[in-house]
Amino acid sequence: MNNSPYVIIGNGIAGITCARHIRKYNADAPILVISGESEHFFSRTALMYIYMGHMKYEHTKPYEDWFWEKNRIHLKRAWITDINLHQKTIHSSEGELIPFGTLIIATGSKPFTIGWPGEHLKGVQGLYSLQDLEQMEANTQGIQHAVIVGGGLIGIEMAEMLQSRHIDVTFLVREKNFWDNVLPEEEAKVINRHIKAHGVDLRLASELQEILSDEKGAVRAIRTAAGEEIPCQFVGLTIGVTPNIEFLKNQPTITTNKGVMVDQFFRTSVPDVYAIGDCAEFIEAPGSHRKNIEQVWYTGRMHGETLAYNLTHSDPMPYKPGIWFNSAKFFDLEYQTYGWVPNKIPAVLDTFYWENNEGTVAIRFTYDKTVGTIKGINTIGWRMRHAYFDRAIEEGWLFEKILSHLDRANFDAEFSKNYTPQVILAYNKAKNRSLSLPKKGLIRRLLTAFS
């Protein structure tokens, strides 16, 4: 068993999962986790709820503070600025040299910007870290109007956060529809309507040109590419995130592209140095229809688990991410996606999309055009069981069979509305098929379908 020190830079979900699992498999090895952002691991996905007053920072920590000492996982608050690979040391901004046996880079992401004029003015910021949240708290005191730039998941969270404080929001989205580089057009339009219904001034196909300053160096307005000036006291830049690997810029032996390049065992180009989580970029995508950089919570956890196993076992296993899954909330509207549902449906797939009359609940299936096996599913406003679709896609169940028994996949069969009959009837009509409605409770289902 390797008992030289494991040093992990980054105490996010990837780094912390790795530390916990190394300890699970190896009771003795020294483990040190370093982060400049916070002393303890917290849930980044819950940042918005702190601002909205639903949670305190303390509540976002998945483990009590005593957990780390009890498990002999040493924590250090420091920013790492360099690595000496010869001496196997990392260097902190305070000038400290920290020795490592095995180094795990788990430094996450940072907000992406494109250098807009005025992006460094007071009141202009992204949202990623605890420090960003503190800055947002200060920047939004007593303001009336905010502009958010970039139609992704962090942008819509920011809109909800600002609105919870009664700050008017203009939301500039470059694309024709919200998040339509990910969502097919119909789903994106459901979200467009939902955002507008929440009182957000959503501007589609609208681009930021520059951010304008007042006489004190704070934002006073933005100008769009179309020349419109929109007065505001806060600008949220949320066009995406990029791996946070600035500290490796003087380190040419660790190969980087956007992120730190890794193979399927999370090995970098340097022995004993690994990278996981948002900052890792796979040399080869880890599965078909998967991306080389995975910037979501659950994949960070899987990276951490896999690497910890490999570092402590003699039979290393390649990373196998399984079926793609993601979920999000657009204000109060839940979205889930499983498997392969690209925004533009390619010729090898067939698709069926259903939406309720109010345009607030939607479901899309993609399936193999030739043999009819399920490939993916999107749901909006209707939560499905993760395990069900994971298995259905993995095992290649027939789409029509799934559709006939869709109520079995319903997450909350007892209390939530079941739209299975409407979906089947719509499918039969659209595709000229004659699938029967689920037999159990047929009359009740039909009554619900037309209620």
Ligand SMILES: Cc1cc2nc3c(=O)[nH]c(=O)nc-3n(C[C@H](O)[C@H](O)[C@H](O)COP(=O)(O)OP(=O)(O)OC[C@H]3O[C@@H](n4cnc5c(N)ncnc54)[C@H](O)[C@@H]3O)c2cc1C
């Ligand atoms: C507001 C927001 C909401 C999100 N919501 C969701 C969601 O609902 N679902 C979902 O799947 N994903 C969500 N994400 C994405 C998800 O949080 C990330 O994919 C995940 O946190 C990445 O984990 P990580 O461990 O790779 O890195 P991180 O969580 O970024 O942790 C890396 C840590 O390393 C530290 N660090 C970086 N560089 C250095 C250095 N040089 N020295 C010392 N420390 C350093 C960082 O400060 C940070 O603390 C959200 C992200 C944000 C910002």
